[in-house]
Amino acid sequence: MEFLSYLISGISLGSVYAIIALGYTMVYGIAKMLNFAHGDVIMVGGYISLTAMLSMNLPPIVAVLLAMVVCTVLGVIIEGLAYKPLRSAPSLAVLITAIGVSYFLQNSALLVWGANPKSYTPVIEGAMKIFDGKLSISYISLLTMASCIVIMIVLTLFINKTQLGKAMRACSEDKGAAMLMGINVNRTISVTFAIGSALAAIAGVLLCSSYTSLMPTTGSMPGIKAFTAAVFGGIGSIPGAFLGGILLGIIESMAKAYISTQLANSIVFAVLILTLLIRPAGLLGKYVPEKV
Amino acid sequence: MKNLKKTTKQDFITYLAVILAFIAITVMGDAGMLSRSFKGQLVPICCYIVMAVSLNLTVGILGELSLGHAGFMSVGAFSGIIAAMSLQAAIPSPVLRLVIALVVGAAFAGVAGALIGIPVLRLRGDYLAIVTLAFGEIIKELINCLIVGVDSKGLHIIFNVSGAKTVNDLHMLEGGRAIIKGAQGATGTETIASFTAGFVLIMISLVIILNLVRSRSGRAIMALRDNRIAAESVGINVTKYKMMAFVTSAALAGAAGALYGLNYSNLLATKFNFNTSILVLVFVVLGGLGNIRGSIIAAAILTVLPEMLRSFADYRMLVYAIVLILVMLGTNNAQLKGLLAKIIPTKLRKEAK
Amino acid sequence: MARFKPHSVNESPLVPLPTNAYIPQRDLDKAPILEVSHLGIDFGGLTAVNDLNLTVGRTEIAGLIGPNGAGKTTVFNLLTKVYQPTRGSIMVDGIDTHSMNTAQVNRLGVARTFQNIRLFNNLSVEDNVKLGLHNSIKYSMAGGILRLPSYWKQEKVAHDRALELLSIFDMQDMADMKAGSLPYGAQRRLEIVRALGTNPGILLLDEPAAGMNPSETAELMENIIKIRDTFQIAVMLIEHDMNLVMGICEGICVLNFGKVIAKGTPAEIQENPAVIEAYLGRKKEG
Numbered sequence: 041m042e043f044l045s046y047l048i049s050g051i052s053l054g055s056v057y058a059i060i061a062l063g064y065t066m067v068y069g070i071a072k073m074l075n076f077a078h079g080d081v082i083m084v085g086g087y088i089s090l091t092a093m094l095s096m097n098l099p100p101i102v103a104v105l106l107a108m109v110v111c112t113v114l115g116v117i118i119e120g121l122a123y124k125p126l127r128s129a130p131s132l133a134v135l136i137t138a139i140g141v142s143y144f145l146q147n148s149a150l151l152v153w154g155a156n157p158k159s160y161t162p163v164i165e166g167a168m169k170i171f172d173g174k175l176s177i178s179y180i181s182l183l184t185m186a187s188c189i190v191i192m193i194v195l196t197l198f199i200n201k202t203q204l205g206k207a208m209r210a211c212s213e214d215k216g217a218a219m220l221m222g223i224n225v226n227r228t229i230s231v232t233f234a235i236g237s238a239l240a241a242i243a244g245v246l247l248c249s250s251y252t253s254l255m256p257t258t259g260s261m262p263g264i265k266a267f268t269a270a271v272f273g274g275i276g277s278i279p280g281a282f283l284g285g286i287l288l289g290i291i292e293s294m295a296k297a298y299i300s301t302q303l304a305n306s307i308v309f310a311v312l313i314l315t316l317l318i319r320p321a322g323l324l325g326k327y328v329p330e331k332v
Numbered sequence: 333m334k335n336l337k338k339t340t341k342q343d344f345i346t347y348l349a350v351i352l353a354f355i356a357i358t359v360m361g362d363a364g365m366l367s368r369s370f371k372g373q374l375v376p377i378c379c380y381i382v383m384a385v386s387l388n389l390t391v392g393i394l395g396e397l398s399l400g401h402a403g404f405m406s407v408g409a410f411s412g413i414i415a416a417m418s419l420q421a422a423i424p425s426p427v428l429r430l431v432i433a434l435v436v437g438a439a440f441a442g443v444a445g446a447l448i449g450i451p452v453l454r455l456r457g458d459y460l461a462i463v464t465l466a467f468g469e470i471i472k473e474l475i476n477c478l479i480v481g482v483d484s485k486g487l488h489i490i491f492n493v494s495g496a497k498t499v500n501d502l503h504m505l506e507g508g509r510a511i512i513k514g515a516q517g518a519t520g521t522e523t524i525a526s527f528t529a530g531f532v533l534i535m536i537s538l539v540i541i542l543n544l545v546r547s548r549s550g551r552a553i554m555a556l557r558d559n560r561i562a563a564e565s566v567g568i569n570v571t572k573y574k575m576m577a578f579v580t581s582a583a584l585a586g587a588a589g590a591l592y593g594l595n596y597s598n599l600l601a602t603k604f605n606f607n608t609s610i611l612v613l614v615f616v617v618l619g620g621l622g623n624i625r626g627s628i629i630a631a632a633i634l635t636v637l638p639e640m641l642r643s644f645a646d647y648r649m650l651v652y653a654i655v656l657i658l659v660m661l662g663t664n665n666a667q668l669k670g671l672l673a674k675i676i677p678t679k680l681r682k683e684a685k
Numbered sequence: 686m687a688r689f690k691p692h693s694v695n696e697s698p699l700v701p702l703p704t705n706a707y708i709p710q711r712d713l714d715k716a717p718i719l720e721v722s723h724l725g726i727d728f729g730g731l732t733a734v735n736d737l738n739l740t741v742g743r744t745e746i747a748g749l750i751g752p753n754g755a756g757k758t759t760v761f762n763l764l765t766k767v768y769q770p771t772r773g774s775i776m777v778d779g780i781d782t783h784s785m786n787t788a789q790v791n792r793l794g795v796a797r798t799f800q801n802i803r804l805f806n807n808l809s810v811e812d813n814v815k816l817g818l819h820n821s822i823k824y825s826m827a828g829g830i831l832r833l834p835s836y837w838k839q840e841k842v843a844h845d846r847a848l849e850l851l852s853i854f855d856m857q858d859m860a861d862m863k864a865g866s867l868p869y870g871a872q873r874r875l876e877i878v879r880a881l882g883t884n885p886g887i888l889l890l891d892e893p894a895a896g897m898n899p900s901e902t903a904e905l906m907e908n909i910i911k912i913r914d915t916f917q918i919a920v921m922l923i924e925h926d927m928n929l930v931m932g933i934c935e936g937i938c939v940l941n942f943g944k945v946i947a948k949g950t951p952a953e954i955q956e957n958p959a960v961i962e963a964y965l966g967r968k969k970e971g
Binding site for chain 2: 068074122125126128129130132133135136137139140141143144146147148150151260264267268271275299300301302303305306309310312313316317320321
C-alpha cells in the first residue's frame with residue numbers, strides 16, 4: 041500500500057515534469073535551442089494564478105486561464121525580443137541569452153513579489169480515500185495526471201492532424217525547405233513558444249498546488265529536471281517527453297522513499313547518464329549519425 | 333616561424349598585462365587606496381579568472397559545451413580544505429600548506445574529470461551539455477552528504493546518505509575536530525588563501541593553457557573542434573585529446589576551487605551549483621570563445637560589476653540580466669551590429685581593437 | 686589544352702591476379718597496398734555496398750566511378766572506417782584492419798580527402814598541414830607546455846616540412862592564412878597536402894576535380910601523377926570527370942547500386958556494355 045502511494049505521487053510529479061518537458065521538447069525540436077528560461081515561465085504562471093486567486097478573488101479556473109494567457113503572451117514576447125534576432129547566431133549565444141532571460145524573470149519576480157516564499161492555495165483540495173481509507177490520493181494528484189493525459193492527447197492530435205501542426209513538423213525537420221514550401225517559419229516558431237508557455241503556466245499551477253509554496257527560484261529545479269526528462273525520453277520527441285517525464289517522476293519518488301532523500305536528484309541524474317550511454321539519443325529519440 | 337613569433341608576442345602581452353595589474357593592485361592596496369569590499373574580492377576574482385580560463389579550454393578550444401564546471405571547483409575546494417586542515421599540525425607553514433592544498437585540489441578534480449570524461453565525451457553537443465550539468469548536480473549532492481573530521485589517528489570520513497548522521501558519528505578521539513559537517517559544509521576553515529597565491533595560480537594556468545594551445549597537442553584539440561571527422565582521418569586519437577583538454581580543464585578548476593575554499597572560514601557545497609557553472613560560462617562567452625585574454629577581462633569585470641552596481645540596490649541583478657541579453661544581441665545580430673557600427677565611429681572601434 | 690598525355694609516366698599493362706583483380710605489372714613484385722574482399726555494409730535494411738572486391742597496387746592510380754548514389758563515397762568511408770563494415774575484410778599493407786578506427790587506419794597508411802571539404806577552418810594553412818604531420822611530430826604534452834628543447838626542435842622540423850609539402854601546389858605563401866578563408870580550389874589542394882602529411886601508402890581522393898574548369902583539371906591530373914611519382918604511393922580517386930578518370934587511372938572499378946559491375950583498364954571500361962547501360966540507361970528494344 042505504501043508502495044502504491046509512492047508510485048501515485050511519483051506519477052503525479054512525473055505528470056508535471058511531462059507537461060513542462062513537452063514545452064521544452066517542442067521548442068527544442070523546432071528552434072534547436074535549450075530554452076533555460078522555460079522553468080521561470082512556470083514560476084511566473086504560479087505567481088499570476090496566486091495573485092488572481094488571493095488579491096483579485098477570482099475562481100481557480102479563471103486564475104488558471106489568466107495565468108495561461110499571461111504566460112503565452114510572455115513566451116511570445118521573449119521569443120520575439122530575445123531569440124528571434126539570434127536565429128542565425130551560434131547556439132551558445134542563444135543559450136547565454138536564454139540564461140539572461142531566466143535571470144531577468146527571476147529578478148523581476150523578486151522585485152514584484154518579494155524573496156520570501158508565499159504559501160500557495162491549491163486549486164482543489166481534499167483527497168480521495170480508497171481501500172477503506174488505507175490509500176489516499178489527493179484530488180490535485182488526480183487532476184495533474186488527468187491534465188497530463190489530456191494535454192498529451194490534444195497535442196498529439198494537433199501536431200499530426202492540423203495544418204499548423206504539420207507546419208511545425210516541417211520546420212523542425214528542415215527550416216529552409218519549409219520556407220520554400222511557403223510556410224511562415226517565424227510565425228510557426230512563435231506559435232510553438234506560445235503553446236510551450238501556456239503548458240508551462242498549467243504546470244506552474246499544478247506544481248505549486250502540490251507543493252503549496254512559491255518563490256522566485258521555484259521554477260529552476262523543475263525546469264532542469266523537465267529538461268532532463270525531455271533528453272531522457274529523446275529530445276524533440278513528444279511521446280518521449282511524456283514517457284521521460286513520468287519515468288523521472290517515478291524514479292525520483294521511489295529514490296526519495298527507499299534510498300535517500302539527500303541523493304534523490306543525483307539518482308535521477310545518474311539514470312539519465314546511464315540511459316544516454318546506452319541510447320545516445322534518449323529512449324525514443326532517433327540517433328542521426330553525421331553525414332560524411 | 334613567423335606565425336609562432338606573432339602568437340608568442342600575443343601571449344607575452346597577456347602575461348605582462350596580468351603582472352602589471354597584480355603590481356598595480358598590490359601597490360594601491362599597500363597605499364590604502366582600495367576599499368575593504370574590493371580587497372575582499374581579490375581572491376575570488378583570481379579564482380573566477382582561473383575558472384574562466386580553464387573552462388575556455390573545454391568550451392572555446394575543445395568546442396564542447398560544459399555546464400558542470402562548478403562541480404570540479406567544488407571537488408577541488410573540499411579536497412583542498414581537507415588537505416590543508418588535516419595537515420595543520422604536521423606542517424606549520426601556511427604557504428606550504430596552501431601549495432599542497434592546491435595540488436591536492438587539482439589532483440582530485442583531475443581524477444573526477446577523468447572519471448566523468450570517459451562516459452561524457454562519448455556524447456555530442458547538447459547531450460554532452462546536459463550530462464555535464466547532471467554530473468555537476470551529482471557532485472554537489474554527494475559533497476553535501478560528506479562528513480569529515482580529523483584527530484590524532486588521522487582522517488575520519490562518513491557518508492551521510494540517510495541525512496541522519498552528524499559529526500558525533502565520526503567517533504573521533506578527544507581533540508579531534510570536524511572539517512566538513514555534511515549539509516552545513518566546511519566550517520572553521522583557516523583562511524590561508526592570499527592574493528599573491530591567486531596571482532601565481534593565474535600565471536601557472538596561463539602558461540599551461542597558452543603553451544598547450546600552441547603545441548602539437550593543442551593543435552589536435554582545436555582540430556577536433558573544427559572538424560572531428562577530418563581530425564580522425566589524419567590519425568588523431570579523438571578520445572586521448574578530448575580527455576587531455578577535459579582533465580586539464582578540470583584540474584585547473586580544482587586548483588581554483590581549493591584557493592576559493594581556503595579563502596572563507598565557512599563554505600557550503602551548494603555554493604557550487606548550476607548557477608556558478610553558468611556564471612563562469614557567461615565569462616567565457618562574453619570574453620570570446622577561445623580568447624584567453626578575453627576570459628580574464630570578462631571574469632574580472634563581471635565579478636566586480638555586481639559590487640559596482642550596489643547603488644542600483646535591488647535592481648542590480650535585473651540590470652545584469654538586461655546587460656547580458658543586450659550584449660548577446662548586440663554582438664550576434666547582424667542588423668544590431670550594423671546599427672552599432674553607425675553609432676560608434678569606425679575610428680574608435682578600430683582603436684578599441 | 687592537351688598539356689597532358691595519358692600514361693606518359695609509367696606505361697605498365699594491367700595483369701590479372703589469382704584473386705580476379707588487376708594491378709599494374711610494375712607493382713607485381715610488391716604486395717598490394719590495399720586488398721578488399723567481400724566488403725559490404727547495411728544501413729538498417731538497406732544494403733549500401735555489397736560483395737566488393739578490390740586490389741590496388743603499390744604505385745597504381747585507380748579510379749572508382751559510378752552513377753550518383755552508387756555507393757562510391759560509402760566505399761571510401763568503409764576503407765577509412767568512418768563506417769564499420771558489416772561484412773568482408775580490408776587489408777592495408779597486408780594488415781587486417783578489422784575493428785580498427787579511422788585514426789588507426791590512417792596510421793597504417795590510408796589518407797583521404799572529402800567530397801564536401803573538411804578543413805580545420807579556424808586554423809592556419811600551416812597548422813592544417815602540421816596536423817597532417819601530427820603523428821610524425823614527437824614530443825609529449827609536458828614537452829609542449831614546458832617548451833622543452835624537443836618542442837623547439839620538432840616544431841622547426843614540422844614547419845619546414847609543412848612548407849615543403851605546401852610547395853607541391855605552390856601554396857607556401859598562404860601558410861599564415863586561415864584555412865577557411867582560402868578560395869575553393871586552394872581548399873581542395875590543401876586537403877590533399879594535409880593528407881600527404883600523414884605519410885600515406887594510399888591516398889583516397891573524393892571528387893578532387895569537383896568545381897574545377899578544364900585547365901585546372903588538367904593541372905590537377907599532372908599533379909596527381911607528380912604526387913604518385915614523388916611519394917611512390919598509390920592513389921585511388923572518385924571522379925565524375927571522365928577525361929580525368931580515363932586520362933590518368935590505370936585500373937578502374939565501376940560501381941552501381943553498391944555492387945561492382947565492371948573492372949578493367951580505361952579502354953575496357955569504355956567498351957563495357959554494363960557500364961554504358963548504368964550511365965546511359967538500357968537501349969530501347971528494336
